[in-house]
Amino acid sequence: MLSEFSLIDRYFAQRARANTRRAALGIGDDCALIAPAAGEMLAVSTDMLVEGRHFFPDVDPHALGHKALAVNLSDLAAMGAQPLGFTLAFALPRPEERWLEAFSAGMFELADRHDCELMGGDTTAGPLNLCLTVFGTVRQDLALRRDAAQPGDDIWVSGTPGDARAGLAFLREEWPHAPMDAADAAYFRAALEYPQPRVALGLALRGVARAALDISDGLAGDLRHILVRSRVNATIDVDALPVSEALARLPRELQLQCALAGGDDYELCFTAAPQRREAVAAAAQQAGVRVTRIGTINAPDAQALPSTQPIIAWRDGTGAPLNLTLQGFDHFHAD
Amino acid sequence: MLSEFSLIDRYFAQRARANTRRAALGIGDDCALIAPAAGEMLAVSTDMLVEGRHFFPDVDPHALGHKALAVNLSDLAAMGAQPLGFTLAFALPRPEERWLEAFSAGMFELADRHDCELMGGDTTAGPLNLCLTVFGTVRQDLALRRDAAQPGDDIWVSGTPGDARAGLAFLREEWPHAPMDAADAAYFRAALEYPQPRVALGLALRGVARAALDISDGLAGDLRHILVRSRVNATIDVDALPVSEALARLPRELQLQCALAGGDDYELCFTAAPQRREAVAAAAQQAGVRVTRIGTINAPDAQALPSTQPIIAWRDGTGAPLNLTLQGFDHFHAD
Numbered sequence: 001m002l003s004e005f006s007l008i009d010r011y012f013a014q015r016a017r018a019n020t021r022r023a024a025l026g027i028g029d030d031c032a033l034i035a036p037a038a039g040e041m042l043a044v045s046t047d048m049l050v051e052g053r054h055f056f057p058d059v060d061p062h063a064l065g066h067k068a069l070a071v072n073l074s075d076l077a078a079m080g081a082q083p084l085g086f087t088l089a090f091a092l093p094r095p096e097e098r099w100l101e102a103f104s105a106g107m108f109e110l111a112d113r114h115d116c117e118l119m120g121g122d123t124t125a126g127p128l129n130l131c132l133t134v135f136g137t138v139r140q141d142l143a144l145r146r147d148a149a150q151p152g153d154d155i156w157v158s159g160t161p162g163d164a165r166a167g168l169a170f171l172r173e174e175w176p177h178a179p180m181d182a183a184d185a186a187y188f189r190a191a192l193e194y195p196q197p198r199v200a201l202g203l204a205l206r207g208v209a210r211a212a213l214d215i216s217d218g219l220a221g222d223l224r225h226i227l228v229r230s231r232v233n234a235t236i237d238v239d240a241l242p243v244s245e246a247l248a249r250l251p252r253e254l255q256l257q258c259a260l261a262g263g264d265d266y267e268l269c270f271t272a273a274p275q276r277r278e279a280v281a282a283a284a285q286q287a288g289v290r291v292t293r294i295g296t297i298n299a300p301d302a303q304a305l306p307s308t309q310p311i312i313a314w315r316d317g318t319g320a321p322l323n324l325t326l327q328g329f330d331h332f333h334a335d
Numbered sequence: 336m337l338s339e340f341s342l343i344d345r346y347f348a349q350r351a352r353a354n355t356r357r358a359a360l361g362i363g364d365d366c367a368l369i370a371p372a373a374g375e376m377l378a379v380s381t382d383m384l385v386e387g388r389h390f391f392p393d394v395d396p397h398a399l400g401h402k403a404l405a406v407n408l409s410d411l412a413a414m415g416a417q418p419l420g421f422t423l424a425f426a427l428p429r430p431e432e433r434w435l436e437a438f439s440a441g442m443f444e445l446a447d448r449h450d451c452e453l454m455g456g457d458t459t460a461g462p463l464n465l466c467l468t469v470f471g472t473v474r475q476d477l478a479l480r481r482d483a484a485q486p487g488d489d490i491w492v493s494g495t496p497g498d499a500r501a502g503l504a505f506l507r508e509e510w511p512h513a514p515m516d517a518a519d520a521a522y523f524r525a526a527l528e529y530p531q532p533r534v535a536l537g538l539a540l541r542g543v544a545r546a547a548l549d550i551s552d553g554l555a556g557d558l559r560h561i562l563v564r565s566r567v568n569a570t571i572d573v574d575a576l577p578v579s580e581a582l583a584r585l586p587r588e589l590q591l592q593c594a595l596a597g598g599d600d601y602e603l604c605f606t607a608a609p610q611r612r613e614a615v616a617a618a619a620q621q622a623g624v625r626v627t628r629i630g631t632i633n634a635p636d637a638q639a640l641p642s643t644q645p646i647i648a649w650r651d652g653t654g655a656p657l658n659l660t661l662q663g664f665d666h667f668h669a670d
Contacts, residue, residue: 029481029564030413030548031378031471035371042377043366044454046468048424050461078365089383089466119379122466126385131424131457131466133381136366146364213365229363 011104012088012121032119034085036137042084043143045075046133056171061099063193064130065106070197071216072134073114074266077202078214080144081136083116091126114199144205144212144270149230151299153210153271156280158198158291160244161219162255165262167192178254184246195266201291204283205270212270218261220312220324223269227297227310234310236295238324239317260324271297346439347423347456367454369420371472377419378478380410381468391506392463396434398528399465400441405532406551407469408449409601412537413549415479416471418451426461449534479540479547479605484565486634488545488606491615493533493624495579496554497590500597502527513589519581530601536626539618540605547605553596555647555659558604562632562645569645571630573659574652595659606632 036042049068051057069086076083088107111118116134167188169175180188198214205212211226219241227234241259248255272280277293284291301308314322348363371377384403386392404421411418423442446453451469502523504510515523533549540547546561554576562569576594583590607615612628619626636643649657 030410031380031416033376033378033414033473033475033478035376038373041368041370043368044422044468044470045366046422046424046455046457046466048426048457048459048461048464048466050426050459050464053459053461075365079368081366087379087381087468089381089468091383091385091464120381122381122383124383124385124388126383126388126464127462129383129385129426129461129464129466131381131383131464133379133422133424133468135379138368140368143368 011100012118015104015108015118032085032087034119034135036084039139040137041140041143043076043079043081043136043138044133045072046131047072047075049130051128060193061103062106065103065108066110066194068130068132069107069110069116069134070195071266072132073110073116073197073199074195074214074216076134076136077197077199078144078212078268079136079138080142080202080206080212081138082203083114083199084135084137085117085119086111086132086134087120088118089122089131091124091129093125093128114197138206142206144202144209146211146213146226147229149211149226149232149271149297150273151232151297152274153297154274154277154293155223155234155236155269155271155295155297156209156291156293157215157219157242157267157269158201158284158289159265159267160242160247160290161215161265161267162247162258162260162262163188163191163244164195164264165258166247166250166254168264175254178250180246180250184249187244187246192264195264197266198268198287198289200287201268201284201289204286205268205272205280208276208279208283209270209272212268215263215265215267215269217263219269220260223312224310226269226271227312230297231300232310233298233300233312234295235298235313235315237315237317238322240292240294242290242292242294256324346435347453350439350443350453367420367422369454369470371419374474375472376475376478378411378414378416378471378473379468380407381466382407382410384465386463395528396438397441400438400443401445401529403465403467404442404445404451404469405530406601407467408445408451408532408534409530409549409551411469411471412532412534413479413547413603414471414473415477415537415541415547416473417538418449418534419470419472420452420454421446421467421469422455423453424457424466426459426464428460428463449532473541477541479537479544481546481548481561482564484546484561484567484606484632485608486567486632487609488632489609489612489615489628490558490569490571490604490606490630490632491544491626491628492550492554492577492602492604493536493619493626494600494602495577495582495625496550496600496602497582497593497597498523498526498579499530499599500593501582501585501589503599510589513585515581515585519584522579522581527599530599532601533603533622533624535622536603536619536624539621540603540615543611543614543618544605544607547603550598550600550602550604552598554604555595558647559645561604561606562647565632566635567645568633568635568647569630570633570648570650572650572652573657575627575629577625577627577629591659
């Protein structure tokens, strides 16, 4: 295997060594040595991607390289952290040059765009598995935490959640009753395979937003994480949900299922005080990302125990209650 | 899977939340937030363990939990870094309560012993795969790097390398011609399954040793990493190699193969100036670990190109050259 694994050196380690600027000591020693600037914290997140669960066995390796890093950068974005570097550990059944070339190209194109350096790693033979740990920096008092939402806050979402779920449906040929034209299918597929981590938006929202997270498992489920940790409830205006032109051409029920329960979008969901609406709009403008106000954070029931599950009240545009069933609508990234 | 994956919450996340002292923000948000103290660097290392390659499918989960963290702590030890915390990402075919209970117990017993906190993670369904990233702290000028060996340095090794390889041979029933008694077999197996990361020794060697690394792939191969990065050669006195009493009961050829080419020991190999012999002994005494002087760092050939492979001259106790063949002696952790 040695000569085969030297391919990995060519596609990753050499590149990483040439690249190293932020790590005082990078690939080639027992550890990388890094430090945030004075006054900053290091934000750390780790994600593991497994074949069949997070991507199809025949996935384009360029797209896989992009996405493996994108889902990790998205965690930094949700924290308002500036990307610094990452470690990459992966198991491969067999190193193949063309696969590694495309995979590393997809990964490093995104890494370069966000000035995020490969700082260390590990490779082994085994069933295909990718495990990345990303590092970013953020001032502790500016970090966009999940537990900071307050009653009265607006609830915002970036982009048009749901497109990635429609891309999954296209690849799975899941909705024969709801045909898509080729352009829409390609658009949905790009949303699934090349999610864009909202790093610039996360940075611009520091000092503007209160709570934030990224949507990996669907807006409805992920919003609950903010509600649980902030001990609040929420009202969502379902008619305000931003829907892409392509998604708007699908039946309304599928639109809502995708937008609310579809995973893999990696858009940001965040809250901000109503007084900060102009500042939110300015941050979105600066980041070049669409943001949409979709609801309000509510105070918890005064009698609620700490263990009480949060309540999301779904409303239509007139404020009338909607009864939504989002159970059982699976998506790709189910854990 | 949700109720099954709530087991993971019970065995890992709850514990980690209760534990969190060093992370300003730990499990439950998009990122953990950590920072080294002023003047210190964060040492980061990542290792991935795959079933069949790094452990047997029927491995005791308690031992696996220990070893998955131990091999990562060993990288911190080799850097002279103080453990701070770790992230754990793992794929499991199916969460089983007894397995998770034993695995987490093995991992947290070692984590507690080294005051190293679980700070984040990810779990997914998939072929068994463990990926840990550890964080430690070290002053940059005291870090034990691989590129710091100097001609004239003594070469030292901790413990008795080779025992883990004999443990692997026992489990594989590899040496029918060299029977072991049950006590020796149990001793070898413990060396393989419960390696003790030399964290205390690494800390004590700061300011004493020059170059250091941990022995994961065998002393001969790993020493080469120091030689390559420091651009030096070495002479090793094979008769000086420390051999455990149990290993000494095996045929001499197996002893040498195990001690020089056996992997998975996680002892430290380090260099220090001859003037520091008393300081090295004091550090070993303080850490409660045996250390043995096994050779000398030599200047490179004056005509050597940067790409020239380093030379290890093998000698016996009288200084006479030995011709050692270490090729093809595989071990468990082959990448």
